[in-house]
Amino acid sequence: MRILVIEDDAETAAYLKKGLKESGYTVDWSKDGRDGLFMATSEKYDLLVIDRMLPGADGLSIVKLLREEGIKTPVLVLSALGQVDDRVRGLKAGADDYLAKPYAFSELSARIEALLRRGSGQAAADTKLRVADLELDLLARAASRAGKAIDLKPREFRLLEYMMRHAGQVVTRTMLLEGVWDYHFDPQTNVIDVHMSRLRQKIDKGFASPLLQTVRGAGYSLRAAD
Amino acid sequence: MQRTRLFKSSIFRFTLIYTAVFGLSVALPFGLVYETTVSSIDRETNAAIVSELRALGDEYERLGLESLVEILNERSLDPTDRDAIYLLVDDAFRPLAGNILEWPKEPIPDPAWLRFDMQIVEGGQSTTHRIRSQVLHLSGGSYLLVGRDMQQRRRVQSSVRGALGWALALALGIGIPGGIFVSRWVLRRVERMAETSLEINQGDMRRRMPVGEAGDEFDRLASSLNAMLDRIEQLMTGMRAVTDSVAHDLRAPLTHVKGRIELTLRGPRDAEAYRSALTDALAETDRILDVFNALVAVAQAESGVTRDQMAVVDVGDLARDVVDLYEPLAEDRGLALVLSAADGAWARAHRQLLAQALSNLIDNAIKYTPEGGRIAVAVRRADGQVEIEVGDSGPGIPEGERERALERFARIGHPATPGYGLGLSLVAAVARLHDAKLAVGASDPGRKVSPGLKVSMVLPGAAEPMRAADP
Numbered sequence: 001m002r003i004l005v006i007e008d009d010a011e012t013a014a015y016l017k018k019g020l021k022e023s024g025y026t027v028d029w030s031k032d033g034r035d036g037l038f039m040a041t042s043e044k045y046d047l048l049v050i051d052r053m054l055p056g057a058d059g060l061s062i063v064k065l066l067r068e069e070g071i072k073t074p075v076l077v078l079s080a081l082g083q084v085d086d087r088v089r090g091l092k093a094g095a096d097d098y099l100a101k102p103y104a105f106s107e108l109s110a111r112i113e114a115l116l117r118r119g120s121g122q123a124a125a126d127t128k129l130r131v132a133d134l135e136l137d138l139l140a141r142a143a144s145r146a147g148k149a150i151d152l153k154p155r156e157f158r159l160l161e162y163m164m165r166h167a168g169q170v171v172t173r174t175m176l177l178e179g180v181w182d183y184h185f186d187p188q189t190n191v192i193d194v195h196m197s198r199l200r201q202k203i204d205k206g207f208a209s210p211l212l213q214t215v216r217g218a219g220y221s222l223r224a225a226d
Numbered sequence: 227m228q229r230t231r232l233f234k235s236s237i238f239r240f241t242l243i244y245t246a247v248f249g250l251s252v253a254l255p256f257g258l259v260y261e262t263t264v265s266s267i268d269r270e271t272n273a274a275i276v277s278e279l280r281a282l283g284d285e286y287e288r289l290g291l292e293s294l295v296e297i298l299n300e301r302s303l304d305p306t307d308r309d310a311i312y313l314l315v316d317d318a319f320r321p322l323a324g325n326i327l328e329w330p331k332e333p334i335p336d337p338a339w340l341r342f343d344m345q346i347v348e349g350g351q352s353t354t355h356r357i358r359s360q361v362l363h364l365s366g367g368s369y370l371l372v373g374r375d376m377q378q379r380r381r382v383q384s385s386v387r388g389a390l391g392w393a394l395a396l397a398l399g400i401g402i403p404g405g406i407f408v409s410r411w412v413l414r415r416v417e418r419m420a421e422t423s424l425e426i427n428q429g430d431m432r433r434r435m436p437v438g439e440a441g442d443e444f445d446r447l448a449s450s451l452n453a454m455l456d457r458i459e460q461l462m463t464g465m466r467a468v469t470d471s472v473a474h475d476l477r478a479p480l481t482h483v484k485g486r487i488e489l490t491l492r493g494p495r496d497a498e499a500y501r502s503a504l505t506d507a508l509a510e511t512d513r514i515l516d517v518f519n520a521l522v523a524v525a526q527a528e529s530g531v532t533r534d535q536m537a538v539v540d541v542g543d544l545a546r547d548v549v550d551l552y553e554p555l556a557e558d559r560g561l562a563l564v565l566s567a568a569d570g571a572w573a574r575a576h577r578q579l580l581a582q583a584l585s586n587l588i589d590n591a592i593k594y595t596p597e598g599g600r601i602a603v604a605v606r607r608a609d610g611q612v613e614i615e616v617g618d619s620g621p622g623i624p625e626g627e628r629e630r631a632l633e634r635f636a637r638i639g640h641p642a643t644p645g646y647g648l649g650l651s652l653v654a655a656v657a658r659l660h661d662a663k664l665a666v667g668a669s670d671p672g673r674k675v676s677p678g679l680k681v682s683m684v685l686p687g688a689a690e691p692m693r694a695a696d697p
């Protein structure tokens with residue numbers, strides 16, 4: 001997987017490169033918007049990470065230009081402007097995700113993974129999602145594990161659906177807040193953890209192999225035990 | 227006012243327009259009077275000439291030349307009609323009768339209206355009079371001329387003209403100083419505003435536009451400018467407060483982290499010690515970031531949101547979502563979290579910020595209410611307004627401290643409970659952003675022990691938005 005990082009700050013770029021390489025990606029780096037745009041249009045990347053504030057250019061205008069060129073590579077925008085409305089602007093410009101600085105590396109890598117795997121795996125049009133023996137019927141709004149029906153509240157259903165669509169990936173609390181509640185702020189207390197432990201009670205209790213795992217310092221992951 | 231500025235100045239332009247309008251309003255009616263007077267004199271004179279000529283012509287046909295001569299002589303002597311002119315000549319233009327001596331030199335036009343000038347001696351003075359007349363060629367070959375002296379008309383004409391001139395002069399005499407006075411008066415107020423804004427620009431943010439008593443457009447302009455200045459000052463004060471508190475409240479923990487790192491580096495090269503110092507530093511920076519993010523949210527609510535980033539939302543739905551988010555947590559803490567939401571409680575709101583404010587309130591209620599307690603969230607609709615209320619059965623905040631609890635970094639009691647004292651200041655900022663009334667009170671004021679806290683936010687309601695067509 002090849003990732004292009006367009007970021008003017010050398011230190012941040014080095015930190016990103018190191019982290020992403022350790023996660024197994026091939027990383028190219030461009031220091032300014034013009035070169036970055038050139039690289040992004042002339043070579044094939046699986047993902048672009050673009051800083052919002054580049055010298056002489058707004059990262060969003062690069063995203064816009066790319067989209068106008070018909071380049072559909074997923075884009076993650078990094079920004080020091082973390083306000084909700086900046087985020088909305090970012091997504092409108094054609095970015096696929098928007099992450100405010102400062103962020104934890106685990107947050108960034110989870111989002112990158114989610115963007116890279118998007119489209120693969122379970123198709124959006126599927127009416128049934130499956131992970132190991134856990135099954136979610138989107139039409140009937142019903143869940144079952146090993147054939148046994150699980151009774152879920154509407155919110156739990158959406159939470160599980162999100163986890164199943166991101167099966168095998170690390171999903172952060174912020175991603176859940178954004179993806180399931182559409183909230184772009186951090187509640188002061190970790191409310192997500194309580195939701196997840198409820199969900200775990202319902203889908204894992206009484207089964208030998210737990211599917212919903214906590215990833216320390218990062219978030220959660222739904223996967224079949226190896 | 228300087229010369230060079232005179233022609234560019236609004237005073238000059240205003241005065242010009244003012245005078246022109248004034249002058250026109252005098253000249254137009256005068257012109258009208260003049261026109262109608264003169265033309266009615268003309269009409270009457272012409273009619274008189276035509277009918278007299280016709281009558282005399284008939285007389286001639288009936289009684290012959292002699293009789294006509296007699297009549298003419300008689301009429302020429304009539305003192306009552308001194309303007310009438312008669313002349314009867316034979317075919318060789320020799321006078322036969324009448325009150326002028328010779329046939330005018332002008333050729334006889336066709337139709338036979340003849341205008342000519344004639345010297346008239348009156349009181350020893352000879353003046354040129356204009357005569358208007360008509361000529362009839364009689365069957366016997368002689369010519370009959372009947373006319374009127376138009377001197378009277380001239381006199382009327384010239385006196386009306388004179389009056390018009392005077393009136394115009396008067397109009398200018400009043401109009402120009404009047405225009406200058408009025409525009410001075412108007413523009414002085416504009417100038418005063420310009421001076422005031424210059425002073426404000428030069429740094430005196432306290433200055434305000436002078437507002438008069440009249441409540442006219444200028445007063446309204448001045449007071450809306452003042453309102454704007456108030457808002458700007460308030461924003462600046464808010465910003466300063468944020469900067470101050472950021473400086474104050476982030477400097478301490480940052481210094482702390484820095485000291486800790488320096489100390490560790492100076493100490494023994496021990497991997498275990500390094501690790502624990504780094505872990506501490508990380509935890510501390512996380513806390514700093516929390517504070518920072520909370521401050522940014524407050525600052526955004528106070529100044530960073532424009533009206534177009536708001537939309538009409540169903541506040542009941544919004545509350546349902548937030549309650550839904552906190553419900554498991556409340557249950558874990560042994561608290562009952564209940565919601566009663568009215569249908570159709572529409573309000574224009576920033577969904578994210580309003581949800582964040584509500585979540586801060588519920589978060590507080592969960593944090594400060596002891597186990598077994600109850601938290602009630604309500605959304606109500608009354609008089610076109612929407613009320614959001616969060617009440618709990620906890621210790622509440624003493625009456626005298628409620629105001630202060632809304633301030634940044636204010637913590638009231640509960641030293642053992644973690645918190646930055648920023649939650650309620652975001653609530654206050656969000657309330658202000660939504661033009662909402664915020665009230666902090668007790669859930670059950672009668673109780674001494676646990677009166678509970680009740681926070682209510684009343685925001686202006688909105689009409690239900692049109693449902694967008696299905697995508």
Ligand SMILES: Nc1ncnc2c1ncn2[C@@H]1O[C@H](COP(=O)(O)OP(=O)(O)OP(=O)(O)O)[C@@H](O)[C@H]1O
Pocket residue numbers: 188520586590591594595618620621622623631636637638639640644645646647648649650651679
């Ligand atoms: N529901 C409540 N019951 C009792 N006291 C409260 C309640 N809500 C707030 N307070 C008091 O008001 C103070 C300010 O509340 P605020 O939410 O602003 O800060 P915090 O909860 O201490 O910290 P933060 O919300 O930033 O994590 C609190 O410290 C607490 O003493």
Ligand SMILES: [Mg+2]
Pocket residue numbers: 586589590645648649650
């Ligand atoms: Mg709080």
